[in-house]
Amino acid sequence: MEWENQKPPETAEELNGGMFVKVMSDEQMEVLRKQIAVYGVICEQLVQLHKSMASQYDLAAGTRLGNLYCDPLITSAGHRINGRHRWTPTPVQLQILERMFDQGNGTPTKQKIKDITFELSQHGQISEMNVYNWFQNRRARSKRKQQVGTNLNNVESEVETEEVESPNEKKTKPEDLISSKSAESFDQLSFYEMSSSPGINDIMEKMEEPASYHPYLHTENYDMASG
Amino acid sequence: MEWENQKPPETAEELNGGMFVKVMSDEQMEVLRKQIAVYGVICEQLVQLHKSMASQYDLAAGTRLGNLYCDPLITSAGHRINGRHRWTPTPVQLQILERMFDQGNGTPTKQKIKDITFELSQHGQISEMNVYNWFQNRRARSKRKQQVGTNLNNVESEVETEEVESPNEKKTKPEDLISSKSAESFDQLSFYEMSSSPGINDIMEKMEEPASYHPYLHTENYDMASG
């Protein structure tokens, strides 16, 4: 992503010989910039949040209780001692499972399931069936989420299709949504400036190329239902 | 920005201020899209990271487990924006949904859900997931009401609700775990329309090994919770 190499907008027409240009309204431009700005802010704050939490707690020894209490009827793993209903992964198990899912995304082989089950059994009661089901569900729901996320939610559409139908559920305009603090500071910046956030590349080790983004800016109709 | 003086005639929109438009080249458009996409991916991954870590604190604090922890985070962000965390159907939407439920009686297909979602989106913010959940819940609770009504006739008294009288039955707020520091920082963020990143899950999809087998065919002799 080389924003720095991009020419400023004034020369936009020269890039294509003045033949083909995309045109955005002032409002659309504004919203788009704010969208990016908000992303930047979110990422930064997420990173900071993660840092602070990571330093404050340790995965192994995190025992800061403060205003909280440990209930005697709940094991440290979170299982009800007399719980007799469906299996619930302990946090540790969940974390391991999530990591497994992230790594070899896909249904593990049977042997793999046995292996995982054994490892997880070190952190709480579990059976192979639980692991199997978990992966099945995890996968299915990941897909469903993705499918739902297919709903177009691009900025332009948001600006144009502002509903005022519901009296008690008023949809707020994006312009108003951006609180003055974060928006203002970024508003002066051209979005070329905020291309990189510190410390994020470390987290982005997985993704090499953001090639499969949603090409929503090219679509002329933002009808999500007809798609 | 001085280039708002350029006014291509074909896109003269009636903006409140006047007829100013911004012009972007195709390339710039492309880069802009990439930028947004990358931010989306980053945010997604950060949230995942936060989620997995939050489960650790959950463990440490001894609260009951179950839900993901990106939720409170989103809540803090979204609360400022639309005033609510979870979707609430507008009266109009509810009416339509009820009518649908009476008609279709039971199983709305995926395409049907898309259709319904689109129609309802004309009357307020909604997503396919909302519609899906609504029908699921509607059916389940309708069925449950029937059961209860039946139970009144035959005094079955097969009470499965052997609930423990543990003090932890009190509601434990997950927000308490995430200290005010985090909530504070996200409070002023606009997470609007970014809670669902389009096509991001698609990016993070990995190659899956096709394993078409049935490892666990409903063995009834697995019981882990009878203890």
Place this chain on the structure above:
DNA sequence: GTATTATGAATGAAGG
């Protein structure tokens, strides 16, 4: 303000 209810959402499990 606090307690209760109604209900959106999450998820383990089962069926196909």
Place this chain on the structure above:
DNA sequence: CCTTCATTCATAATAC
């Protein structure tokens, strides 16, 4: 693999 069901949790709405 996909969908569906049942249960549970958390919270908006409401009652108190």
